[in-house]
Amino acid sequence: MHELSIARAIATIVCDLVPPSDRPHIRNVTVDVGHVSGIVPDSLSFCFEALSAELSLPPHALVIRRVPFRCYCRPCATEFSNDSGIVLCPSCGSADTEVRSGRDLRVATIEIAESNQDRT
Amino acid sequence: MSIVTVERTVLAKNDEIARQNRSLFASLGTYVINVVSSPGSGKTTLLERTLERLTDRLSIAVVEGDVQTDIDARRLERFRIPTAQIVTNGGCHLEANLVRDAIARLPLSGVKLLVIENVGNLVCPSNYDLGEHDKVVVLSVTEGAEKPLKYPAMFQRASVLVINKIDLLPYVDCRLDELRANALSINPSLKVFEVSATKGNGVDSWCDWLSTKALTP
Numbered sequence: 516m517h518e519l520s521i522a523r524a525i526a527t528i529v530c531d532l533v534p535p536s537d538r539p540h541i542r543n544v545t546v547d548v549g550h551v552s553g554i555v556p557d558s559l560s561f562c563f564e565a566l567s568a569e570l571s572l573p574p575h576a577l578v579i580r581r582v583p584f585r586c587y588c589r590p591c592a593t594e595f596s597n598d599s600g601i602v603l604c605p606s607c608g609s610a611d612t613e614v615r616s617g618r619d620l621r622v623a624t625i626e627i628a629e630s631n632q633d634r635t
Numbered sequence: 636m637s638i639v640t641v642e643r644t645v646l647a648k649n650d651e652i653a654r655q656n657r658s659l660f661a662s663l664g665t666y667v668i669n670v671v672s673s674p675g676s677g678k679t680t681l682l683e684r685t686l687e688r689l690t691d692r693l694s695i696a697v698v699e700g701d702v703q704t705d706i707d708a709r710r711l712e713r714f715r716i717p718t719a720q721i722v723t724n725g726g727c728h729l730e731a732n733l734v735r736d737a738i739a740r741l742p743l744s745g746v747k748l749l750v751i752e753n754v755g756n757l758v759c760p761s762n763y764d765l766g767e768h769d770k771v772v773v774l775s776v777t778e779g780a781e782k783p784l785k786y787p788a789m790f791q792r793a794s795v796l797v798i799n800k801i802d803l804l805p806y807v808d809c810r811l812d813e814l815r816a817n818a819l820s821i822n823p824s825l826k827v828f829e830v831s832a833t834k835g836n837g838v839d840s841w842c843d844w845l846s847t848k849a850l851t852p
């Protein structure tokens with residue numbers, strides 16, 4: 516269960532970038548989580564929620580975007596995908612492939628309500 | 636609404652400290668491995684067999700990571716080499732700052748090989764760079780041939796796979812060729828060793844590889 520320390524690292528990035536007075540007005544913290552990153556999205560949301568109170572962050576701000584695993588085969592120039600992170604090309608069997616996505620673990624954007632209208 | 640574009644790796648802080656560790660190791664000329672596995676796959680036993688063979692060939696230090704107790708570090712006392720214990724108190728993996736603080740307590744000057752035994756866990760340690768040169772994943776045959784497919788993150792990031800407990804092959808339903816093929820399908824460049832850490836089979840070729848790595852600048 517390292518989702519708690521991942522959630523803490525996300526919260527630290529948010530607190531680095533957003534001054535305390537703006538934190539309660541955060542709408543979304545969008546995080547890209549790769550399919551083969553070893554992170555369970557539900558536990559991550561749960562841990563973020565648990566941490567949010569002590570940091571005065573809105574508990575449901577975390578938006579997780581699942582990034583599918585995608586791999587590119589150099590010899591036959593095709594892109595393929597699977598659920599287990601297998602990097603062998605399904606058409607030609609080659610191991611000369613390049614992972615293009617799916618290992619991601621990245622804070623993408625933070626959305627903050629600015630005007631009083633937004634903040635209602 | 637204002638949108639702040641962040642595009643920052645979640646573990647950027649850890650990665651930064653890992654980079655600092657790595658440049659410290661480079662300046663010391665120390666080769667570092669981060670040994671990971673599920674609990675009980677045989678990391679400490681393999682380390683004992685390794686130290687028995689290598690301590691008179693090269694200068695070695697160890698960082699032991701455990702959730703509780705210093706039992707593993709005490710198992711290594713007889714080798715009389717610099718050893719630092721990290722107790723994570725529930726933490727399921729080592730992080731770069733814990734390793735930085737631990738190695739500050741070790742006399743690393745002249746040490747050619749530093750072995751970091753991570754906390755037994757096949758998932759969590761995969762995300763945390765410690766500053767090592769190679770991640771070594773130990774998998775015992777009793778865990779089953781499909782494990783690389785179930786825990787791909789770890790096998791992707793490792794450069795070496797040590798298949799352990801091959802003495803138990805006659806008693807378990809695990810085919811070595813299948814295990815190896817599964818691991819290589821996740822990471823075709825994995826260097827694979829097959830050993831029995833208790834009986835000693837295969838340990839020599841692992842040690843030869845390791846000492847070559849440690850002694851080649």
Ligand SMILES: Nc1nc2c(ncn2[C@@H]2O[C@H](COP(=O)(O)OP(=O)(O)OP(=O)(O)O)[C@@H](O)[C@H]2O)c(=O)[nH]1
Nearest residue numbers: 673674675676677678679680755799800831832833
């Ligand atoms: N049969 C057999 N048993 C082994 C082998 N290697 C280790 N064991 C046994 O497996 C058990 C666990 O070994 P450890 O070396 O403590 O495993 P570990 O990975 O260090 O465990 P943690 O640090 O707790 O995660 C011990 O009872 C060992 O004797 C092997 O090659 N064959």
Ligand SMILES: [Mg+2]
Nearest residue numbers: 678679707752
């Ligand atoms: Mg151990």
Ligand SMILES: [Zn+2]
Nearest residue numbers: 588591604607
């Ligand atoms: Zn192909």
